[in-house]
Amino acid sequence: MTLRTRRLPTGLTARAYQAGDENQVLELINADRLPGQPACTPAMLGEAVAGRSTVDAGWWAELDPPRTEVLVDQAGRVAGVVSFAARPEDKAGLILWLHGREDPAMVAALVGHALAELGRRPVVYAFEFASALTLGLEGLPVRHRPATHRALVEAGFAGRDLWRYMRRDLAGIDSAQVEGQDPVATVTPCEDPVGWRLEVRDPQGALAGEATVGEPVDGIGVLWWIEVAPPHRGRGIGRALLRQALAHLAGHGAREVILYVDDDEPPGGERDRTAANALYDAMGFTEVDRLHSYTRRR
Numbered sequence: 001m002t003l004r005t006r007r008l009p010t011g012l013t014a015r016a017y018q019a020g021d022e023n024q025v026l027e028l029i030n031a032d033r034l035p036g037q038p039a040c041t042p043a044m045l046g047e048a049v050a051g052r053s054t055v056d057a058g059w060w061a062e063l064d065p066p067r068t069e070v071l072v073d074q075a076g077r078v079a080g081v082v083s084f085a086a087r088p089e090d091k092a093g094l095i096l097w098l099h100g101r102e103d104p105a106m107v108a109a110l111v112g113h114a115l116a117e118l119g120r121r122p123v124v125y126a127f128e129f130a131s132a133l134t135l136g137l138e139g140l141p142v143r144h145r146p147a148t149h150r151a152l153v154e155a156g157f158a159g160r161d162l163w164r165y166m167r168r169d170l171a172g173i174d175s176a177q178v179e180g181q182d183p184v185a186t187v188t189p190c191e192d193p194v195g196w197r198l199e200v201r202d203p204q205g206a207l208a209g210e211a212t213v214g215e216p217v218d219g220i221g222v223l224w225w226i227e228v229a230p231p232h233r234g235r236g237i238g239r240a241l242l243r244q245a246l247a248h249l250a251g252h253g254a255r256e257v258i259l260y261v262d263d264d265e266p267p268g269g270e271r272d273r274t275a276a277n278a279l280y281d282a283m284g285f286t287e288v289d290r291l292h293s294y295t296r297r298r
Helices: 019-031 042-050 057-061 104-118 146-154 237-251 274-282
Strands: 013-016 067-072 078-087 092-099 123-126 158-169 186-191 194-201 207-217 220-228 256-261 286-297
Touching: 019 042, 019 078, 019 092, 067 104, 078 104, 092 104, 104 123, 104 146, 146 158, 146 286, 194 220, 194 237, 207 237, 220 237, 237 274, 256 274
Parallel strands: 092 123, 220 256
Antiparallel strands: 013 067, 067 078, 078 092, 123 286, 158 256, 158 286, 186 194, 194 207, 207 220
16 A cells, blocks of 8 residues: 655745744643643653653653754744654654644645655554643543544554543542541652552451552543452442542542543453443542544555
């Protein structure tokens, strides 16, 4: 199959991102901001441009330094931005992130420009892992970014539906709600990610359940992980642990909480998330979007 990349539309020119573009690029990024995500700051943008992220840091370390480029209109305004990189180990290309106000022609131009600059490669991935621009979004939110999804598909990418992105408000939740009614989890600080680890142990000292929550950013906490050990499932420990995790976040200034469910495996598989999804639904979380990653093979 012959796959074509698009030329830039008339009136647009491409150049490397410059420090003077910061405000206009932040406006583009924040125009696509999802519910449950903080506004992108100069510091977050700086980390993304440098190719660093606290989430998926190992994946970023495998890349050559990213190239971030902007598309500029005839008036000199930044109309779109795209960041891409090569991975030396397998010679793959990666479109890391892009923003163009979901204007179909603009996002198609950004995809085409990145592909042209990456050159002939055996495979190119897009939105494969999280960047510093967000709190852990490991994919493209397809319902909120339909033009970008369509541009990728039309450029020959195949999408993979990998994650369920959810959120809930924490109004009215108080740490006192868990006292006297839930198993008391031991809470200790952790550094990766920055936040807290909650552990519930049985009378013999064996780990019965655990959760990891992230320190709130702009009033937004993240439930990074929750699990109940198989011998202890079906006893309400997961619900109690989640309730305590939410109360802990609320007590540290979180107004809302987000989470990600890797529920791409069918029911009955090793990573069956049916029970987890049911718990989150019952505990007041709502789905914001589905997160897709993309692959384009030559």
